[in-house]
Amino acid sequence: MERITRLLELMGNPQNEYSCVHIAGTNGKGSTSVIISNVLAAAGYRVGRFTSPHLHSYRERITINNQMIDAESMQQGLNQVEELVTDMLAEGYDRPTEFEVLTALAFWYFKVQKVEVAVMEVGMGGLYDSTNVIRPVVSIITGVDVDHINFLGPTLKDIALNKAGIIKNGVPVVAGPMDETCLAVIRQKAAALDAKLYISDTAVVSRSAAPAISGQTLDIDTDWLHLEKIKFALAGDYQLTNLSTAVTALGIMQKNGYRIDPEHVRKALTSLKMPGRLEIVSRKPLVIIDVAHNPQGAKALNDSLKVLLPGRRRVLVCGVLDDKDAAGILKNLGENTREMIITRPEGIRGRDWRRLKNIWQNIFPDKPCCSEENIGEAVKLGCRQLNEGDYLLVTGSFYVINQARRELINS
Numbered sequence: 094m095e096r097i098t099r100l101l102e103l104m105g106n107p108q109n110e111y112s113c114v115h116i117a118g119t120n121g122k123g124s125t126s127v128i129i130s131n132v133l134a135a136a137g138y139r140v141g142r143f144t145s146p147h148l149h150s151y152r153e154r155i156t157i158n159n160q161m162i163d164a165e166s167m168q169q170g171l172n173q174v175e176e177l178v179t180d181m182l183a184e185g186y187d188r189p190t191e192f193e194v195l196t197a198l199a200f201w202y203f204k205v206q207k208v209e210v211a212v213m214e215v216g217m218g219g220l221y222d223s224t225n226v227i228r229p230v231v232s233i234i235t236g237v238d239v240d241h242i243n244f245l246g247p248t249l250k251d252i253a254l255n256k257a258g259i260i261k262n263g264v265p266v267v268a269g270p271m272d273e274t275c276l277a278v279i280r281q282k283a284a285a286l287d288a289k290l291y292i293s294d295t296a297v298v299s300r301s302a303a304p305a306i307s308g309q310t311l312d313i314d315t316d317w318l319h320l321e322k323i324k325f326a327l328a329g330d331y332q333l334t335n336l337s338t339a340v341t342a343l344g345i346m347q348k349n350g351y352r353i354d355p356e357h358v359r360k361a362l363t364s365l366k367m368p369g370r371l372e373i374v375s376r377k378p379l380v381i382i383d384v385a386h387n388p389q390g391a392k393a394l395n396d397s398l399k400v401l402l403p404g405r406r407r408v409l410v411c412g413v414l415d416d417k418d419a420a421g422i423l424k425n426l427g428e429n430t431r432e433m434i435i436t437r438p439e440g441i442r443g444r445d446w447r448r449l450k451n452i453w454q455n456i457f458p459d460k461p462c463c464s465e466e467n468i469g470e471a472v473k474l475g476c477r478q479l480n481e482g483d484y485l486l487v488t489g490s491f492y493v494i495n496q497a498r499r500e501l502i503n504s
Contacts, residue, residue, distance in 0.1 A: 096181070096189045097223040100197050103177040107204035108211075111141075113227040114342065117215040117256045118235025120390045121269060121335045124327060124367055125235050126212045128339035131361035133210055133346075134158045136353045141203035141211040143196065143224070146491045148369055148384075148498060155199045157206055166205075170198045192216050196223040220258025231345050232259050232266040232288070235338055237275040238389035253278035262286045265345050269293045269338040291345065293338040304328065306373060306381075306401045311336075313358070317344045320355050326365040329397035336362075369494050371397060374501040378476055379484035382498055386414070386490050388421030394488065395425050405482060406431045410475045410497065411489040412438040412468070415445045420452050422489065427453075430486075432478055433462040436471035438492035468496040 101108060114129055116122050123144055130142045140158055147153040152161040162170075174197055178189060189197070196216075203211045213229075215222045237253045253275035260266050260279075266288050268279050276292075283290040301322050302310035308328055313320045318340060325336065340358075347353045369384040371394070385394040398407075409430045413419040423433075433453050437446035446466070453462045465471035475485045487497045 096186055097193045097226060099181055099186055100177060100189055104201055108200040108227050110204045111208050112210045113229040114212045114231055115227060115229040115259050116233045117219040117259045119238040121235035122214045124332055124335040125339045126214050127367055128336060130212045131365055132343055132358050135361040136357040138209045141208040143199040144214045145216050148495050155202055157208055162202055170201050174198055193223040218255040220255045225259055228261055229264060231342050232264055233342050234279060235269040237271045238387060249275055250278055257282040260286055260288050265289045267291045267293055267338060267342045270334055291341050293341045295334055295337045298333050298337045304401055315344060317347055318355055320359055323359050324363045327367055328371045331393035378479050380501055382487045382494050384491050384494050385488045388418055388425055391422040391425035395428055405484060407484050407486045408432045408475045408478045410434045410436055410471050410487045412436040412446055412493040413449060413489045414438050414442040419449055423453055424456055427457045434471050434475050435464045436468050437466045438490045440492055468493055469500040472497050472500050
């Protein structure tokens with residue numbers, strides 16, 4: 094934390110110029126942050142959002158009211174940061190990481206653009222993340238699952254401890270659904286810091302009509318929010334969990350003076366867009382992409398597709414980074430999959446991509462599997478392999494979805 098702390102000091106600590114919402118969690122950070130950001134924007138606030146990773150451009154990571162940072166501002170900010178990094182190096186500090194530079198850039202841009210609230214997603218973990226320099230109005234831990242074990246620890250308890258590092262003294266914290274062992278860690282940390290803990294209750298959100306791949310119709314019933322038959326533009330059971338977590342956090346903010354009323358929520362939920370989350374990029378043939386990149390995400394994706402497309406078979410195009418639990422991911426994606434096509438994620442973390450074939454054949458020896466290194470060609474092959482009534486699912490990594498989405502949209 095020394096590098097980011099010093100860099101921000103040299104920048105005049107821009108992160109202290111506006112309110113912040115801080116979000117950690119293995120899965121659900123992106124959707125939860127989008128919901129909160131959109132509701133606050135609908136309520137009239139100027140809202141910055143910092144997220145990672147991106148699908149197509151680094152500029153996607155820094156937005157204000159859903160508008161990406163423009164290229165000129167990004168270059169201007171990076172130039173200023175680089176000048177200060179030179180000063181840091183002269184002082185004997187190590188060079189900041191790429192993520193630290195992007196975090197500092199976001200804090201600077203939000204100050205320059207006079208945002209009122211910044212919704213900040215943790216990059217990884219929490220305790221040592223470069224976003225963990227803020228004192229937020231509310232902290233959120235969406236969930237805890239096994240991911241990044243090389244950095245966060247081998248056990249769920251270790252990972253929970255790291256994510257609990259975003260809890261601040263006296264700052265309310267929201268916990269999404271998670272294993273009781275992890276929740277116990279969150280409870281203990283919150284109690285030690287006198288941070289009131291709110292457990293997200295998924296029962297406050299219920300469907301008022303059968304779900305569809307294009308979205309859901311919901312009722313929301315909490316102590317501060319009562320809405321019936323609202324359109325929620327995000328599909329999937331797991332998005333109901335993310336919504337309940339976001340609603341809990343928004344309720345805390347409302348009680349603390351933020352002007353949020355039911356119509357702001359209704360308006361925001363209807364117009365949400367989340368590229369790469371159960372996203373339909375083609376209807377004929379039906380092609381769905383999703384950034385599920387760990388076992389929990391893969392299970393949530395599969396469970397949702399069973400409800401949304403009951404009985405329909407699929408061809409799966411999948412690439413998983415070398416440091417991910419590929420067996421756990423594939424195990425959760427085999428159901429209703431007729432054929433598997435393995436592809437290589439972009440970047441050096443995808444070098445061992447062919448290992449998936451052996452893993453798949455060990456788990457599902459009766460389901461055919463082939464390899465195509467080029468992501469675009471893998472998608473084309475998948476489309477050719479579809480039978481009547483099948484759909485194509487592309488998933489496994491942001492670094493697969495990036496190229497696959499470009500290929501599908503351009504074609």
